Amino acid sequence: MNQEVLATVLAALERGEEVALVTIVSAHGSTPQRVGAKMAVFADGRTVGTIGGGCYEDDAFWKAKECLQARRARLVRYDLTDDFAEESGLICGGHMQVYIEPVEPSPQLYVVGAGHIGQHVARIAHTVGFEVHVLDDREKFANAGRFPDAKSIVVDSIADWLHRAEIPASAYVVVVTRGHRHDLDALRSLAARDLRYIGLIGSKAKVKRIYDALLAESMPAGCLARVHAPIGFDIGAISPEEIAVAIVAELIAVRRNRIAEPHVAGASLRWNRLPAASTAE
Numbered sequence: 001m002n003q004e005v006l007a008t009v010l011a012a013l014e015r016g017e018e019v020a021l022v023t024i025v026s027a028h029g030s031t032p033q034r035v036g037a038k039m040a041v042f043a044d045g046r047t048v049g050t051i052g053g054g055c056y057e058d059d060a061f062w063k064a065k066e067c068l069q070a071r072r073a074r075l076v077r078y079d080l081t082d083d084f085a086e087e088s089g090l091i092c093g094g095h096m097q098v099y100i101e102p103v104e105p106s107p108q109l110y111v112v113g114a115g116h117i118g119q120h121v122a123r124i125a126h127t128v129g130f131e132v133h134v135l136d137d138r139e140k141f142a143n144a145g146r147f148p149d150a151k152s153i154v155v156d157s158i159a160d161w162l163h164r165a166e167i168p169a170s171a172y173v174v175v176v177t178r179g180h181r182h183d184l185d186a187l188r189s190l191a192a193r194d195l196r197y198i199g200l201i202g203s204k205a206k207v208k209r210i211y212d213a214l215l216a217e218s219m220p221a222g223c224l225a226r227v228h229a230p231i232g233f234d235i236g237a238i239s240p241e242e243i244a245v246a247i248v249a250e251l252i253a254v255r256r257n258r259i260a261e262p263h264v265a266g267a268s269l270r271w272n273r274l275p276a277a278s279t280a281e
């Protein structure tokens with residue numbers, strides 16, 4: 001059974017899907033399963049494997065879904081002689097501890113714009129565990145020489161490719177194109193999608209112009225509220241390298257659940273502006 005569970009987890013990672021792994025890590029007295037028994041729990045409610053059944057397995061199932069949502073592991077103790085266990089007839093006379101951990105694939109980062117900032121974002125993000133995909137309409141910029149660690153490099157119309165692309169909900173997208181028109185095209189395709197992170201580079205004035213244009217096209221304001229813009233943490237960054245550090249720092253903070261909603265960080269952690277050179281590459 002554990003082999004099936006582990007194979008399920010591996011297949012989920014290969015698909016880019018998150019799963020919670022529930023494992024009995026200690027057992028004393030009489031328990032329905034021994035140490036090492038495992039169960040995989042998916043966000044949509046699918047399960048593979050068992051840690052013994054009964055109401056405590058049901059409780060572990062819901063806690064596993066919570067761990068997926070919070071992206072945090074937890075250790076849970078179950079006493080099989082208490083009223084909690086008696087409700088399901090599992091009076092085994094023992095107790096056990098269950099470790100529940102979210103297992104996440106390497107996060108997918110789509111860098112829209114292969115200019116100087118995009119190049120440095122891709123390089124730094126790769127070193128901290130992101131699988132990087134690069135999109136630009138210029139082969140001179142979007143090539144393996146400039147992005148040796150990228151998992152994929154696409155040279156295509158930014159608007160057309162994003163319109164066709166099936167980007168997973170767990171993905172991160174950084175929009176760092178060379179100009180207002182391309183940023184607008186990118187956000188038009190991305191803002192309504194349920195993605196883990198969407199970030200847009202530029203000054204507050206530029207961001208407002210893009211938002212106003214999309215609102216005029218009937219883009220729901222709630223979609224735009226999910227966008228991190230202007231992108232990155234306020235560390236006083238000036239150079240493309242420093243700006244890339246600030247952007248990747250924000251990606252890490254979202255990945256590690258240190259910030260959730262863009263407006264929470266916006267009050268204190270956003271740039272008031274970006275250098276003009278950073279908005280056109």
